[in-house]
Amino acid sequence: MFIDSHCHLTSEQFNADRDAVIRRAEDAGVHAIINPGTDLEDSKRAIEVAEKYPNIYACVGFHPHDAKKAKDKSLQEIEELSRHPKVVAIGEIGLDFHYDFSPRDVQESVFREQIALAQRRNLPIVIHTRESNSETIAIVEEAVSSAAGWRSDKVVPHSRYPAPKGVFHCFSGDVAMAWRVINMGFYVSLPGVVTFKKADLAVEVASNVSAEHFLLETDSPYLAPVPFRGKRNEPAYIPLIAEKIAALQHLSVEDISRITNYSAFRLFGIGEEDAARFTYQLRNSLYINLTIRCNADCVFCDRKGEAVIKGHNLRIDREPTAEEVIAEIGDPKKYEEIVFCGYGEPTIRLDAIKEISKWVKANGGRTRLNTDGHGNVINKRNIVPELVGLIDAVSISLNTTDPHQYGELMRIDGEKFFPAMIDFAKESVRLLGKVTMTIVDLDDVDKEQARLLVENEIGATFQTRPFF
Ligand code: SF4
Ligand SMILES: [Zn+2]
Numbered sequence: 241m242f243i244d245s246h247c248h249l250t251s252e253q254f255n256a257d258r259d260a261v262i263r264r265a266e267d268a269g270v271h272a273i274i275n276p277g278t279d280l281e282d283s284k285r286a287i288e289v290a291e292k293y294p295n296i297y298a299c300v301g302f303h304p305h306d307a308k309k310a311k312d313k314s315l316q317e318i319e320e321l322s323r324h325p326k327v328v329a330i331g332e333i334g335l336d337f338h339y340d341f342s343p344r345d346v347q348e349s350v351f352r353e354q355i356a357l358a359q360r361r362n363l364p365i366v367i368h369t370r371e372s373n374s375e376t377i378a379i380v381e382e383a384v385s386s387a388a389g390w391r392s393d394k395v396v397p398h399s400r401y402p403a404p405k406g407v408f409h410c411f412s413g414d415v416a417m418a419w420r421v422i423n424m425g426f427y428v429s430l431p432g433v434v435t436f437k438k439a440d441l442a443v444e445v446a447s448n449v450s451a452e453h454f455l456l457e458t459d460s461p462y463l464a465p466v467p468f469r470g471k472r473n474e475p476a477y478i479p480l481i482a483e484k485i486a487a488l489q490h491l492s493v494e495d496i497s498r499i500t501n502y503s504a505f506r507l508f509g510i511g512e513e514d515a516a517r518f519t520y521q522l523r524n525s526l527y528i529n530l531t532i533r534c535n536a537d538c539v540f541c542d543r544k545g546e547a548v549i550k551g552h553n554l555r556i557d558r559e560p561t562a563e564e565v566i567a568e569i570g571d572p573k574k575y576e577e578i579v580f581c582g583y584g585e586p587t588i589r590l591d592a593i594k595e596i597s598k599w600v601k602a603n604g605g606r607t608r609l610n611t612d613g614h615g616n617v618i619n620k621r622n623i624v625p626e627l628v629g630l631i632d633a634v635s636i637s638l639n640t641t642d643p644h645q646y647g648e649l650m651r652i653d654g655e656k657f658f659p660a661m662i663d664f665a666k667e668s669v670r671l672l673g674k675v676t677m678t679i680v681d682l683d684d685v686d687k688e689q690a691r692l693l694v695e696n697e698i699g700a701t702f703q704t705r706p707f708f
Contacts, residue, residue, distance in 0.1 A: 242482060242497050243272045243504045243511070244475040245429055246332075246366065246409045246457035249296065250275060250285040253461040253472055262293060265475035269497075271295055272510050273475050276332040276366050276409075278303035280314045283321055290326035297510060298324070299331040299366050307342035307350040315353055322361050328508040330358040331366025332409060335379075338371040348379065355383045355404050364507050365406035367426075373413050377420060380404065384424045407455050407507065410463070414441055415448045422453045427503055429455035432465030432473065435484045447488040451499045451550070455507070456482055491550075492523055498551035513553060518560040519568040520552040526575040528565055528596065529554045529582030530589045535614055536650040536657075538639075540680055547583045554583040562595040569596075572605025577633070579608045587615030590623055597630040608633040612650070613661035624667040633674040636665050636700075640685045641693050665698050675700035 244265065248254075254261055265273060275290065276299040277283030283300035290298040300321045302310040310318075322330060333354040335347050342350075358365045369376040387403035408421050411428040418428050428449070434442040446454075456478055458465075464473035465480040479493065486496045498514075505511045520527050532543055532554065542548070547555040560568075572578055578600045580586040580593055586609060587593065597607045613636040615623045638661070640646050646661075647654020668675045677694045679685055681704045694702040 241269050241271045241501065242456055242478045243274070243501055244270050244458050244460070244478050245274050245407065245455040245504055245508075246276060246431075247273050247460040247475045248275065248278075248462075249273065249289050249460075249475075250277075250282055251461050254474075258289075261474050261476070262296070265478075266295075268476040268479055270475045270478050272297065272504070274299060274328060274366075274504075274508065274510075276329075277301055278332065279306040279309055280317055283318060287321060287324050287326060290324075297326050297328045297508065299329040300324075300327055301330045301333045301354050301366075302350055303332055304334050304336040304347045304351065304368060305339060305341040307347045310350045310353075315350075315357065318354070319357050319361065322357070322363060327363070328510060329364045329366050329406065330354055330361070331406070332368040333365060334368040335372035335376045336368060336370045337375070348375070351376075351379055352383075355380070356401075358406070359383070359387065359401035359404055362402070365404055367406060367408050368410065369408065370412070373417060376408075377417070380421075380424060380426070405507065409455075409457060410459055411445065412441065413445070415444055418445050418449045418453070422449070427453055427455050427507060429457045430481070430485065431457050431459040431463045432469070432477065432481055433463055434488075435465040435480060436469065437466075443488060446485050451485070451489050451491060451496060452503065454485065454496075454500055455503055456485075456496075456500045490523070495522060495550060500551075502548060502551040514548075514551065516553050516556045518556065518565055520549070520554070521575075522550055522552075524576045525579055526569060526572075526577075527579045527581050528569075528586070529556060529560075529584075530565070530580060530586050530592055531559050531582060531584040532556060533588050534585040534612070535588070535618055536585070536612055536652050538650045540649070541583075543583045549583065556582075559589065560592075562592045562599075565592070565596050566599050569600065569605075572600045572603050575605065577606045577608050579610060581608075581610035581635075585612050585614065585618070587611055587618055587623065590615065590619055590626070594626065594630060597627075601630060606632050608635060610635045610637075611664075612637050613664040614657055616664055616667075617657065617660045622667065624664065624671050628671050631672055633676070634668045634672055635676045635678060635703075636661065636668070638665075638677040638679050638690060638694065640679065641689045642686075645685070662698065665700060669699045676703050677701070678703045678705045680705055 286298035407427040460473040643654040643658035
């Protein structure tokens with residue numbers, strides 16, 4: 241199931257066969273399509289199409305090409321249209337300095353006015369930018385930063401409304417620019433360009449930015465992916481784009497579809513939130529979410545927030561029994577690994593780990609424990625000997641080599657827990673063999689020192705994991 245977050249179904253290129261195009265999209269697993277508006281008339285047409293089909297949604301707004309047509313009255317009409325229940329965003333809006341179909345100063349002022357409109361209406365914005373990345377980002381940054389203090393007592397110079405949010409559609413910047421956009425709370429969406437032969441920038445972004453920040457789009461009827469490049473594009477081609485992004489992310493197409501659907505749900509309110517899960521699949525491994533309790537409280541952890549990992553909702557309101565987990569696993573041989581890893585510290589439930597892994601091993605599966613390495617402190621004894629024969633591999637979050645920084649990152653007593661974690665790692669290497677230690681890819685953590693400690697002193701494998 242996919243969402244095409246940007247498709248101009250109202251384009252005249254679809255006049256002859258719009259129904260068939262929509263049917264083909266459904267057959268290809270596209271369960272929702274968002275149709276952006278480009279001017280007042282096109283926004284009205286987008287709403288008409290959305291009214292006709294339950295799974296089609298509309299955006300309303302003036303494209304930068306048409307900014308010169310956006311008079312005060314027509315912007316008021318856009319605001320009125322935005323109250324329609326099928327309207328999910330203001331867009332597409334932005335700047336296009338490639339064609340300059342509208343004067344640049346007019347594009348900029350209409351863009352600003354539409355951002356303010358979206359803030360008033362609490363709707364996301366869909367941004368178009370071409371040869372104007374820095375000017376576009378500067379305007380969005382200005383809106384984000386002037387909204388940031390809206391709760392403070394310095395309300396007067398600030399906007400009364402929350403910061404704008406949205407998506408940079410057809411993203412054409414590099415990785416650094418993607419992060420600038422993401423750090424403002426925005427998504428990036430990559431069209432079929434990512435499948436083109438000479439698409440270095442898009443491929444770099446799709447490989448190096450975690451998939452949580454992406455939306456899928458075709459931008460039909462333009463930019464058809466390979467092998468349809470140069471022909472009319474249509475929403476049924478979304479799987480071709482998803483396949484390419486999945487390959488670059490080392491994830492499955494199902495993972496990419498679930499992750500991007502969740503992002504579309506968060507941004508546009510389309511679809512449903514996943515039910516909380518005791519077990520969840522990523523690639524070809526099955527993960528076990530035994531608890532969301534933890535002895536730590538890492539600054540980068542979203543355990544107390546949405547607690548969603550790669551589109552899976554892990555915000556369980558009770559902990560599963562070992563029997564429930566075993567029933568959900570079914571045949572463990574179907575998976576590469578059964579991994580104890582949820583939004584909490586699994587060794588808090590040591591008995592359940594032992595019971596489940598004993599069953600997995602007896603039924604021909606492989607097991608991995610992902611842990612903060614505090615299991616011995618939590619259980620008040622050396623638990624590693626109890627895992628022999630049950631756990632095939634262990635991944636431990638090292639986070640940093642400095643006990644003080646460790647304490648700050650995890651909001652625990654670093655002087656106590658850091659050495660306990662190192663002891664746990666050494667004991668795991670000695671008794672279990674296969675141990676990986678990871679650090680989050682943060683600038684102020686010394687990665688080289690961490691690698692030396694892991695490889696030379698502990699004898700484990702070193703890995704960095706992205707911060708997101
Ligand atoms: S140890 Fe893991 S589960 Fe616990 S707070 Fe840190 S990141 Fe979250
Ligand atoms: Zn568009």
